[in-house]
Amino acid sequence: MHPKAWVMWLLAAVVPAFTVRNPLYLILVLGAAWVVYLTLGRTTVGASWGSFVKVGLFFLAVSLVFNMISTHVGQHVLFRLPAAWPIVGGAITLEAAVAGLVNGLALLTILIVFATFNAGVDHYQLLRSIPAFLFQVGVVLSIAVTFVPHMVWSAQEIRQVQRIRGHRFRGVRDLLPLVLPLLANSLERAVQLAEAMEARGFGSVADSVPRRRVLGLQIGLVGALLAVLGGLSILSFFSGDGWWGWAMVVGGAIGALMILGAWGRLSRRTNYRRVPWTWRDTAVVATSAGALAAVVLAQLARVEALTYNPFSPHGLWPAFDARLGMALLGLALPALRGLTGPQGEEPSTGPAVGSGFGHWPSPPDGGGSGTTEDIA
Amino acid sequence: MIQFERLSYRYPGNQEPVLRDLSFQIEEGEFLLVMGPSGAGKSTLLRSLNGLVPHFYGGTISGRVRVADRDPVAIGPKGMADTVGLVFQDPEAQFVVDKVEDEVAFAMENLGLDPVVMRKRVEEVLDQLGIAHLRHRSVNQLSGGERQRVAIAAALTLQPRVLVLDEPTSQLDPQAAEEVLDALVKLNQDLGLTIVLSEHRLERVVQYVDRILYLPGNGQPPILDEPRTVLGQIDLVPPLVRLAKALDWHPLPLTIKEGRQFVRSVRGCETLLSGSPLPGLARSGLAVIQVHELGFSYNGRPALQNVCLKVRQGEFVALMGRNGSGKTTLLKQMVGLLKPDRGLVRLLDPDSRRSLDTRQATVDEIIRFVGYVPQNPNMLLFNDTVRQELDFTRRAHGLPPGRYEPLLRSLGLTAYLDHYPRDLSVGERQRVALASILAAEPCILLLDEPTRGLDYHQKRALADFLQGQKAGGHTIIMATHDVELVAECADRVVLLADGQVVVDGPARQVMSESLVFASQINKLFRRRELLTVDDVLRSPPVVEGACNGS
Numbered sequence: 073m074h075p076k077a078w079v080m081w082l083l084a085a086v087v088p089a090f091t092v093r094n095p096l097y098l099i100l101v102l103g104a105a106w107v108v109y110l111t112l113g114r115t116t117v118g119a120s121w122g123s124f125v126k127v128g129l130f131f132l133a134v135s136l137v138f139n140m141i142s143t144h145v146g147q148h149v150l151f152r153l154p155a156a157w158p159i160v161g162g163a164i165t166l167e168a169a170v171a172g173l174v175n176g177l178a179l180l181t182i183l184i185v186f187a188t189f190n191a192g193v194d195h196y197q198l199l200r201s202i203p204a205f206l207f208q209v210g211v212v213l214s215i216a217v218t219f220v221p222h223m224v225w226s227a228q229e230i231r232q233v234q235r236i237r238g239h240r241f242r243g244v245r246d247l248l249p250l251v252l253p254l255l256a257n258s259l260e261r262a263v264q265l266a267e268a269m270e271a272r273g274f275g276s277v278a279d280s281v282p283r284r285r286v287l288g289l290q291i292g293l294v295g296a297l298l299a300v301l302g303g304l305s306i307l308s309f310f311s312g313d314g315w316w317g318w319a320m321v322v323g324g325a326i327g328a329l330m331i332l333g334a335w336g337r338l339s340r341r342t343n344y345r346r347v348p349w350t351w352r353d354t355a356v357v358a359t360s361a362g363a364l365a366a367v368v369l370a371q372l373a374r375v376e377a378l379t380y381n382p383f384s385p386h387g388l389w390p391a392f393d394a395r396l397g398m399a400l401l402g403l404a405l406p407a408l409r410g411l412t413g414p415q416g417e418e419p420s421t422g423p424a425v426g427s428g429f430g431h432w433p434s435p436p437d438g439g440g441s442g443t444t445e446d447i448a
Numbered sequence: 449m450i451q452f453e454r455l456s457y458r459y460p461g462n463q464e465p466v467l468r469d470l471s472f473q474i475e476e477g478e479f480l481l482v483m484g485p486s487g488a489g490k491s492t493l494l495r496s497l498n499g500l501v502p503h504f505y506g507g508t509i510s511g512r513v514r515v516a517d518r519d520p521v522a523i524g525p526k527g528m529a530d531t532v533g534l535v536f537q538d539p540e541a542q543f544v545v546d547k548v549e550d551e552v553a554f555a556m557e558n559l560g561l562d563p564v565v566m567r568k569r570v571e572e573v574l575d576q577l578g579i580a581h582l583r584h585r586s587v588n589q590l591s592g593g594e595r596q597r598v599a600i601a602a603a604l605t606l607q608p609r610v611l612v613l614d615e616p617t618s619q620l621d622p623q624a625a626e627e628v629l630d631a632l633v634k635l636n637q638d639l640g641l642t643i644v645l646s647e648h649r650l651e652r653v654v655q656y657v658d659r660i661l662y663l664p665g666n667g668q669p670p671i672l673d674e675p676r677t678v679l680g681q682i683d684l685v686p687p688l689v690r691l692a693k694a695l696d697w698h699p700l701p702l703t704i705k706e707g708r709q710f711v712r713s714v715r716g717c718e719t720l721l722s723g724s725p726l727p728g729l730a731r732s733g734l735a736v737i738q739v740h741e742l743g744f745s746y747n748g749r750p751a752l753q754n755v756c757l758k759v760r761q762g763e764f765v766a767l768m769g770r771n772g773s774g775k776t777t778l779l780k781q782m783v784g785l786l787k788p789d790r791g792l793v794r795l796l797d798p799d800s801r802r803s804l805d806t807r808q809a810t811v812d813e814i815i816r817f818v819g820y821v822p823q824n825p826n827m828l829l830f831n832d833t834v835r836q837e838l839d840f841t842r843r844a845h846g847l848p849p850g851r852y853e854p855l856l857r858s859l860g861l862t863a864y865l866d867h868y869p870r871d872l873s874v875g876e877r878q879r880v881a882l883a884s885i886l887a888a889e890p891c892i893l894l895l896d897e898p899t900r901g902l903d904y905h906q907k908r909a910l911a912d913f914l915q916g917q918k919a920g921g922h923t924i925i926m927a928t929h930d931v932e933l934v935a936e937c938a939d940r941v942v943l944l945a946d947g948q949v950v951v952d953g954p955a956r957q958v959m960s961e962s963l964v965f966a967s968q969i970n971k972l973f974r975r976r977e978l979l980t981v982d983d984v985l986r987s988p989p990v991v992e993g994a995c996n997g998s
Contacts, residue, residue: 238844
């Protein structure tokens, strides 16, 4: 599936998860996301999916318990805690439990939606489809994200070896033997990666770009941002007739975007593989947009089914509008077989580590036909 | 293809230049090995080929470099990306993108190549390196050898004129190293690609290269010549060449095949016998480490299965096996960093005769007599001076600061007592880490890959030092890929595969029965009595002079 279609799907799934508090709709969204995940068939990201689910269930439990012991309103009393206990004392009601459960469910839904998006979308492909002037920032961010697990691992290792050296970590000052090597090692690794990226031409600018052009763009960008800043301060200080403040903000913002766009065109990047846009992507975007529109329209029309309040005088059973339900069901469309595209069909050859022992390694196969003039 | 004219380079903040007045010329299609003691400027030289030196590091440079008639000093690394492809030592630290195929295309995207061209070239390099089947995999799932081949593929897509590799196999096990070198030889021979490679373990590469550039360091002039000529002049040589020099074999053999001809043609050598009988495993002595049916897994992935092992006091055990076979995990179990899932590890303090079960014992009880030196010395070292490092360990053990001269002298570190550890070379840092653990005087020593980045001299010194420790009654367990080091000093080899003990026996027997883990000398004579150069030189026919080739 095209990353842009995935982004549309994410948007359509996340907006109801954030705004709707009706458990029936939340369950619909959650179920749709879950089914989509199941059809992805990716095993490699399973670990992160598991931790998303665990965190979500944890919040669900916390929300449930917290609501039960802190809210003592409702008609269906389950049991009572001694009224003398501060805060937790009083009637423990079914309504409070349900309210807590719904809050937790909303959080779980948000997490599952993001986890599915995370598992389904090809991150680098997504990075490629953002505007060129953001690309470098995007790469840096994505590297920073991959750095985190490595630093955690590294910190654990260092902690272990210092402990084995006899050091005890008791107070803040004892952290020095952990922090110093960690910083030094991370820096070293960052330098290595920077070298490797530089050597492969990262951040190359087309040869023909004159330095003066770049300087001009930089000055222009600073000017545009100053205009935005100036406009904002005018708006906040002179509360009266601020039309020229607005003009400066809007003009500055448009200017900045144009300059960034021009800047992006200076970089010589191309994309290795454009993911083709297929009718499936169109279908996903259409149903997602439908779901999103339905939710937004319902919000604007203040449809009652969007909110849910278990406490009297409302009933415990939430209202349900079937039209909105149908629209949300469309979020499960990517789960239909074949829609997720080739990413779902990874070859499942096992890793070669430790697969054999005591044999000469087999020579790398294939490749005898590589054309000579292309490399030499 | 590559010309250096009186090139000198000094890192910022350093007084002495790393490279001094370097002049040489490398032809198109050559396979060049750059070697020399650690700290002689090999990495610096390689980085000057694409302009990382001086553009990335600063410093002062003088003289002239030309690579394919382009000037890297003027153009800089980004501009040189399509002329020089660079592959680094650590396969993990050079990947930007998660997926193999995207990683390979990364450089081409940066230079703005046409997507149609990119598709074609990606297919070609994937085939050339034999990694087409890995294209959809995440780089994190690959083995070390596969990762390095991906890194090479990624460097090749810009169709550079020169491929430069900075110790590409130093972190790989022998099998993975072979994979990578095979790929390089093919690129050089089939495509005529110019390759410049630095490497410490010459026995792995010396037979493939056309010429050797030897950087002696200390401002002495480099030597650039045919492998045989260079190896004849220096003493940083692999075991086979060392033996050949000692026995006066001409021309110097570079491969086992060439060496065997001397063995056959010289009368007396077929009957070489070592003076000493084959030592078996120690049958007596205190069992200081007992591993019983040990099982352990990381998050459900089994790392050790049913491992049984008994180590007696004074033994020198080498743990061998591929990357990921469980060597480090087993060491960590022995020092109580990891606790068994199944089975148990029992440690015996040889002094107090107290027995500890690692499941119950605290770390402090264990480290009173067990020392663990991690693979990466940078994890350990953080103090301002070497002396403070050693003091730190002793203080942590509740010991008063000691006298370190004898220890440092035997490790060759006396001069560095007041130096900042991170400023030292890799080999020196490795030894400082060792010293900082030995400062607490453990009688069981666990070493994880102690020879990464060491040259032959440093390795020899380390082997001698460890032998001395063993003679002093220490028990040593060392996880390593280094076949030659094991041949020099271990009495016993335990081979691990997939978290299981596959073979456990006397070093000579295990090493002579294995293809991958045999030492060069052993492959040469195919006799289990002979593992090292010294074994041969001490054997009666050689001592009596029957074996001299001349």
